Amino acid sequence: MKLDRIDRRILDVLQRDGRISNLDLAERVGLSATPCARRVKRLEDSGLIIGTVTLLDQSRLGLKLTAYIGISMDRHTPDRFDAFEAQVRDFPEVMECSVVTGQSADYLLKAVIPDMQHYERFLLGKLTRIPGVTGVHSSFELRRVVQNTVLPLDHVENDTEV
Template sequence: MPTKTSISRESSGLDRLDRRILSVLQLEGRITNLDLADRIGLSPTATAERVKRLTREGYILGYSARLDPRLLGRGLLVFVEVKLDRTTPDVFNMFAAAVRRAPEVMECHMVAGGFDYLVKSRVADMAAYRRFLADVLLAMPGVRETHTYAVMEEVKAEGPLPI
C-alpha cells in the first residue's frame, strides 16, 4: 500500500522534504548547504543531492540578487496593455522577438481577453516612459494600440510561490 509521501511524490514529483527545500531557497537563495540541511533535518550530502536533482529537473531555475530599482534610476514601474493590428502567428513571432531585444521590458505576457500582451517595464520617470513608448514599444511590429498603467505604490512584489 502506498504511503502518504509516495502518493504526494507521484502526483507532483515532490515530497515533503523537496517542498521544504524549495520554500527555504525561494526566500533565502544564498543560504549555505549546511544551514539548509540543518533547517530541513537532512545531512548536508543528502540536501546537496536533492538541490542538484531539483535543479536538474527544472524546479530551480536559477539564483539572482534583487536590486533596488530607485537607486538604479528605474523608479517608475509601468504596465502596458498592447493590442496588435493582426493576430497571426507571424505578427506574434515578430512582436515577441522585438520584445526579447528590448532591455526596458522586464516581462511580457500574451494574455487572453481584451488585448494581446501585457508588458511590464521600469523606467526613470514619466519622460523616460514617453521615450520608451514612442521609440521602443510603438515601433515594435504589429502594435496597433496601447494603454498604460503607471504604478503609484507597489503593495506586494515578487512574492514567493505557494509550495
C-alpha cells in the first residue's frame, strides 16, 4: 500500500491520541468523516496500525524500579532460544525483550518492578530458573530522560510503498 501526506498525518495524530474521535481526527487532517474512517480502516487492514493501548503511570502504580537486564545463554540453538522466549513472554514484569548483538548478552530485557525486594524474587525465582540462562547483568534506571511511543514518520515520503 502507498502512504500519502494525509495517511502520514493520520498515523501521527493517532499515535499521539488513540482515543480521538473520527470526527476530530478528520478535522485535524483535513478530511470529512467518512473518507477519514475509510483511510483508518485501510491502515488497520494493511497491518500498519496494529492496536490501540492506554498508557498507565508506572510510578503511581507502585512500579518504581525499571531494570535493564542482559541475559546470556549457554547455547545458541533455536530450541534453547524458543524455550527462553516462550517463558519470558509470560512474565508480566517484562515490558520488552530483544535478541541483541554487540554485547556479551544474548537478550536485553526491560522490566518494571515495585522495588529491589521484588527484583530479587523476579531474578532468582523466574529468570535464573529458565533452562540455559548462564549470566544475568542488571542495570537500573536512575531517571528517565525520554519516554516516547510515537514512531518517527519524517522518512516516509509521499506515495511511499509500505
